[in-house]
Amino acid sequence: MPIPDDGNNIEADQLLVHRSNGKSNGVASNGRHSNHIETAPNGSAIEEYHQPPSGPIDNKESYDYESDIKKDNIPTREGIDGTTTALGGTFIVSNAAIGCGALAFAHAFKEAGGLYVGVIMIFVCACLCSLSLLICGYVCGLCRSSEFHEMGRELLGWVAELLLQLCLVVANLAACTMYFVIIGDQLELIFIRTTGPEYFCSDPWFFNRKLTIFLATVICVYPLLLVKKVDFLKYPSLISVGSMIYLMIAVVIKYFLDGEEVHDKVELNYQPDNWYSAFNAFPTILFGYQCMTNAPPVYANLKKKTSATWLQITxxxxxxxxxxxxxxxxxxYLTHGTRITSNILKAYNPDETLIFIGQIGVMASVMMTYPVVFYVARNAFDPMYTGVRKLFDTSYDPMAWSTRRRIIEATCWYLLTLVLGLFIPNIGVAMNFAGSVAVFFYFVFPGAFLVKIGYSRREELGDNLMRFVIFVGALLFAFGCALFIQGNYLALETVLSSKSEPSFCEQRKLDAEAALTTTPFPGP
Known part of the structure; x- marks a missing residue:
């Protein structure tokens, strides 16, 4: 029988990837290797092979990677019991998708060129994400995989698996950098409310943005990266999802609280000057829907692994x-128009209690989500490092060095994201980087999967269906590569050209100057 999981010993390295409770598909939820033993009709034992642990080697159980060779007669994953229902799978995958990406969606409307095209882009991205999720579910059932990089290895070989692991590390690096930028934004707004805009804009040294980000993260975030188990962070996604739902409600309420006089002064664009500017919104919106890497473990633990169940979840x-x-x-966007900021909370008056509560919630969710995202990245990076290290040093014992390696990895990751977060001007830049890497999970690899399936199963599919599958796969692959180039170009252009949005104090000064130039002098 599959090994049950009582939910009390969840490894930190699997928190974000394995969010479902209950029994796992022959692999314990703490990431340790396990084999499924069944009895054949003749009384002999049949051992079902499961993949070795893909996460960091932190336990003291020895494991021989060379002798544990994959058998060819693997039972189909459809025969393994799961515990997740369609409703449970829906909440798991949606919790993985909903996050701080919502902070930049209104700014994506501005980047796209207007209100109408922004709404259209959200629905276009939603349809494309649905297609990618359906492809991931189909490939999961075909390859009997519980990890995204396992699908790459089964269909495209070890090179694809390595590229997928690298993409996962880079995407999470961009996400963690964005979290530091968000923390800096929220701290500024909190200081403005507590001390007043006049005192804050007098620029005292202890309100320096770089200093406050460092102090807040080294005290509240860095210690969480050093622990082996973070059971108290099992449900950080609930904080994040709750904060985003509150933000949505607050934004809607704030719009209706403003009078018609306020709405009339807002400058709105409804359509772009150039049609291709609509693609500027793709990286940000796609990042908001990012949940592809969570699809394989959810599918692997479904009670009913059918196309209809996965369609309901998608x-x-x-x-x-x-x-x-x-x-x-x-x-x-309707509230602020063309003056919307990359972080929507920065566009509101920090003295408003409705918005202030949202700022506190967003900062708390980011501080709790950052360690979980780090452990997922470490889950992909650590086996790559240990594998390369053993190639050059056969006597290297990964388990003996696990504690020191964990501290070194956590420290290097924290310092790298801190440096990037201190010098990236706004979350829009970080989100463009993160969204451009996420297209590998959305389009590039799913497209490559379809092309491979079309070629390898051409006799079953027939000529017409085979051509259609290959065409769709090649189209997704090319589209993903184009978005990757475009997203990185936008981010680099913003950084190199110093086209960053003004800070609160700079904007306050500009508004005061504009008020002086527009105010008529009194007559004689």
């Missing part, structure tokens, strides 16, 4: 995300 996930994202972006 539809429910995209619907929940769109219901949260669309009102936030729509009413946020």
């Amino acid at each position: 539809s429910g996930t995209i619907l929940i995300c769109t219901v949260v994202y669309l009102p936030t972006a729509l009413f946020g």
Whole structure:
């Protein structure tokens, strides 16, 4: 029988990837290797092979990677009991998708060129994400995989697996950098409310943005990266999802609280000057729907591994995300128009209690989510490092060095994201980087999977269906590569050209100067 998981010994390295409770598919939820033993009709034992642990080697159990060779007669994953229902899978995948990406959706409308095209882009991205999720579910059932990089290895070889692991590390690095930028934004708004804009804009040294980000993260975030188990962070996604739902409600309420006089003064664009500017919104919106890497473990633990079940999960996930994202972006843009900031909370008056509560919630969720994202990245990076190290040093014992390696990895990761977070001007830049890497999970590899499936199963599919599958796969692959180039170009252009948005104090000064130039002098 599959090994049950009582939910009390969840490894930190698997927190974000394995969010479901209950029994796992022959692999314990703490990431340790296990084999499924069954009895044949003749009384002999049949051992079902499962993949070795893909996460960091922190336990003291020895494991021989060379002797544990994969058998060819693997039972189909459909025969392994799961515990997750369609409703449970929907909430798991949607929790993985909903996050701080909602902060920049209103700004994505501005980047796209207007209100109408922004709404259209959300629905286009939702449809494309649905297609990618459906492809991931199909490939999971075909390859009997419980990790995204396992699908790459089964269909495309070890090179694809290595590229997928690297993409996962880079995408999470960009996400953690964005979290530090968000922390800096929220700290500024909190200081403005507590001390007043006049005192804050007098620029005292202890309100320096770089200093406050460092102090806040080294005290509240860095210690969480050093522990082996973080059971108290099992449900940080609930804080994040709750904060985003509150943000959506607050944005909508704030719009209706403003009078018509305020709405009339807002400058709005409804359509872009150039049609290709609509693609500027793709990286940000796609990052908000990012949940592809969570699809394989959810599918592997489904009670009913059918196309209908996965279609329900896909539809429910995209619907929940769109219901949260669309009102936030729509009413946020209607409230501020072309003056919307990359972080929507920075566009509001920090003295408003409704918005201030949202700022506290967002900062708390970011501080709790950062360690979980780090452990997922470490889960991908650590086996790559230990594998390369053993190639050059056969006597190297990964388990003996696990504690020191964990501290070194956590420290290097923290310092790298800290440096990037201190010098990246706003979350829009970080989100463009993160979204451009996420297209590998959305389009590039799913497209390559379809091309491989089309060629390898051409006799079963027939000529016409084979051509269609290969065409769709090649189209997704090319589209993903184009988005990757475009997203990085936008981010680099913003950084190199110093086209950053003004800070609160700079904007306050500009508004005061504009008021002086527009105010008529009294007559004689």
